[in-house]
Amino acid sequence: MSLNNFLWKLFMSRVARKHGFVDPMVLFSRLVRFSQPSEVAAPTELLRATAVLHARGLVNSQAIQHNLDWVWPYWVNRQFDPRDDAFVPRAFSLTHINLTHRTWTALGLPDSPETPLVDPRGLVTPFWDGWSIDGWIMRKSDVVVPSHKKTVEQKLDIHEQGYAVITKIKDENTELCINSRLLKSEQQKEMCYTCYQLKGQGSLVISVRPYNPEGISFIESIDVLEGQAALLINNEHKIFFDRQWSKCLLSNYKNGDVVHRLDEDGGLKHVKCPVGLATAAVVFLNPTQEELEVNVTVPLKSDKQKKSCIVRDSSNKSSWTKALEKTPILKIPDQKFQHLYDVAVRTLFIHTAEDVFAGPFVYKRFWFRDAAFILNALLSLGMFDRVENRIQQFPARQKISGYFLSQEGEWDSNGEVLWLLERYSRLSHRRLEDEVYESALKGAQWIIKKRLRDNLNKPHSGLMPAGFSAEHFGPNDYYYWDNFWSMAGLSSASYLAEKAGDNKSADRFLSQSQQLKSCVEKSLQIVANRLERLAIPASPYRRLDSAAVGSLAAGYPLQLDSQKNTRLIDTVNYLMDHCLVEGGFFHDMSHSGINPYLTLHMAQVLLMLNDPRYLDLMTAIARFSTDTGVWAEAMHPRTKGGCMGDCQHVWAAAEWVMMIHHCFIREEGEKLVLCSGIPEEWIKDEKMISLGPVRTRHGKLALDIILSQDTIEICYTARWHTQKPEMEVRFTDDRLKNKKINLVEV
Structure with a gap:
């Protein structure tokens, strides 16, 4: 020291x-x-993010609980209601955080990094971590507020309008429809655009709110702009209305929420609030009770000189049509699975426009771990240029030591990067740029140097050091997750070196991978003797618990051992027997919720093992999706809302894409396995199902499948990189195993 x-x-x-x-x-x-002794007690980035989260929670504790007569976001109304399943006692909680309904949906375009949010009740947050806009119905006797409603209709429209979140609030004879999209202006500037349509009795109120789906986001000033139907928020951002309002009301914290002043005449042009809880209500009276429509546009780039805002309504749909024209098309009769796939593909595009983000809000940052899974799904979709652009950013994020740094003290990232680079090389059939290849060599050397000595005479001899796991496996430990990824990474580096003609490096990396594998095998044997079973715990020093899910990486996605691996079978069986809640994988560590992407990792392993329970897990995770077809990092088992991390979790979307692809086409070593995840329900009506073209290491492949009497016709079109690979049709569903198979190339 x-x-x-x-x-x-x-x-x-x-x-x-x-x-x-x-x-x-x-x-x-x-x-x-x-914890086990380690170099880093906890990553600084994680401590910083946690501090920010709880700083807001501390502000929430001072702002919300003694002002419950204010209009608050949906999660507050649920979580603060003692009669609700979402109720969380606040007693000794220093901070008040959204733990029950972290289920927002991003607005987006495939070529824009902007991700405004819409919460489950139509609350629109235009800016990252910013204030929001809400729509209400005002009647003579009351105000209908969406966040107070237990049920509304919400959907993600990805067909008619390109990509729009539509929320409908119905109350007696009145309906408010909120249609939110990300559009571009004539100057190609992003705009958060929302159309409010009111049908029936009442008037429309559009309110500016000092919070977002996480809690308080300060508004210190609101100005009514002279000669414009517009407001200026915090002397920085403008809100444009496409028609003049009947009246505009402003308030600050001292005078209370503007919702209590709707019967006033208004006229105030400016309000300041030193507390940061200024509110505004723009009222559009509707005396004729005819349909009323108001369009609200928020430019996402500050421009104080702008006096009007014209958007290109077609920009959303045309951008999406162009982006998706070369992606695989899925056609299955299960409309839920179909919609989740279509949304997941769009989620991948939205969050990889300029960088790879794990989510639109809390996780709008880069991690190599998430990037590896997200970009692997994009490779399967054939988006090679997009992946190449993101990969070219990797060397700048690498330390001089060769460490691909996301968070200090985590040792899986180098293996993940090298594995992804091999996947990119194989699927795209392109060579790596020189800078990326040199970066890969340094990354492999780092793994070799980082490994512990193999003569320690300990269960962790020769493994990677003890580290912190952002997958929340527990305190610092010698996680098998890190070692499986490092083993795979060295093998991938060997492949990349061989492709580059560097046989010396290729042999060295392969030898080091095999040495690490030998050390892992010895460690696992010690663990098996201790536990008296073959299941792989999270580390050599842990008992079996939910963190063992990380050890499934040896099977999916890494395929380090044969599908008959008894350790893998025992591990997934343990998890199926002890860690399912409502049919999904419940992770006890940190998440304390049902994790979609880890559930799908289990499903992938079961599919590899020809175990029909994979479909049960897929079905359970589909049930936990939001009305818009997205997931949080972890889902609350009772409220079905998000309870951990960001929503529209991109890794979860990537896993759904890969799960669907593998139901049709799955790589197993050098072989392609076809149809292993196709259930009878998808083809029993003798209607064709299809997927393609999906990219594999052998080339691209599309399948059309139809059941004709007792024969399953499988027609495929392919473009192979070199020679045609071995292909095996292998149904997991027992009801299809005895059908006659006719595999035909078209």
């Missing part, structure tokens, strides 16, 4: 004791005893 660190810790301890606080150094020393 350096002298500076020693003096700093001594100072912290003395100050804490002087004021009667727990000594933070003593507390920290106790906490780290739960």
Whole structure:
């Protein structure tokens, strides 16, 4: 320990004791005893993100619970209601955080990094982590607020309008339809556009709110712009209305929520709020009770000189049509599965426009882990140029040591990058750029240097060091997840070096991969003796628990062992027997919810093992999707809302795409397995189902499948990179195994 660190810790301890606080150094020393000794106790980035989350939660605790007569977002109305399943007692909770309905949907375009949000009740948040816009129905006796409604209709329209979130609120004889999209102006600038349509009795209120689906987002000033039907928020961003309002009302925290002032005449042109809870209500009276439509546009790039806003209504649909024209087309009779696939493909595009983001809001940042899974799905879709552009950004994120750094103290990222580069090389049949290849070599060397000595005479001998896992497997430990990825990464580096003609490096990397595999095998044998079964726990020092799901990486996606691997079978059986809630994988560590993408990892392993339970897991995860067809990182088992992480979780979308692809076409070593995930229900009506063209390591392949009496006709079109691979039709559904198969190339 350096002298500076020693003096700093001594100072912290003395100050804490002087004021009667727990000594933070003593507390920290106790906490780290739960972990294996490691270089990094916890990633700084994670601590920073957690601090931001709880800082907002602290503000929420001061703003919400003693102002429950305000209009708050949907999650607050559910989570603060003692009669609701979502109720969370606040007692000793220092911060108040959305733990029950983290289920928002992003608006987006395939070529734009902007991701405005829409919550389950139509609340629109134009800017990242910003304020929001809400629509209400005002009648003589009351105000109908969407966030107070237990049920509404919400859907993601991806056909008629390109990509739009549509929310309908019905109350007695009145209906409010909120249609939100991301559009572009004539100058190609992004605009958050929302159309409010009111039918029936009442008037329309459009309110500016100082919060978003996470909680408070400060509004310190609101100005009515002279000569314009527009508002200026925080002296920075404008909201344009396509018609003049009947009246505009402003309020601040001292005077209360503007919802309580709707019967006033208005006229105030400016409001300031030092607390940061200014509100506005723009009222459109509707005395004739005819259909009323108001279009609201928010330019996402600040321009104080702009006095009007014209959007190209066709820009959304045309952008999506062009982006999707070369992607595989899925046609199956299960409309739920079909919609989830179509939405998942669009989710991948929205979050990879300029970088690879794991989500539109809380996770709008880059991690190599998420990027590997997301870009792998894009490769399967054939989006090689898009993936290549993202891969070319990797070397700039690599440390001089060769470490592909996402979060300090995690050791899986190098393996994931190398595995992805091999996938890119095989599927695209392109060579890596020199800079990317040199980066890959450095990444492989880093893994070799990072491994522990193999003569430690410990269960972790020769493995990767103990590290923190953002997959929430628990305290720092020697996770098999890290080792499986490192093993695969070295093997991938060997392949890349061989392709580049560097046989010396290829042999070295392959040898190192085999050495790591040998160390892992020895470790697993020690664990098997201790546990008296073959299932793989999260680390050599753990018992079996939900974190064992990470060890399935050896099967999916890495295919490190044969499909008859008994360890893999015992691991997935343990998880199926002990870790399912409502049919989905419930992760006890941190998530404390049903995790869609890890459930689908289990489904992939079951599909590899020809186990029909894969379909049960797919069906369960489909049930947990939101009305718009997306998932949070983890889903609440009772509210069915998100309880962890970001929503429109992109890794989850990537896994749904890969799961559907593998139901039709799956790589198994050098062989292609066809139709293993096709259930009888999809073809029993003798209607054709199809998927394609899907990209594989052998080339692209499309399938048309139809049941004709007792014969299953499988027609395929293919364009192989080199020679035609071995193909096997292998149905998992017992009802289809005895059918006659006719496999025909078209």
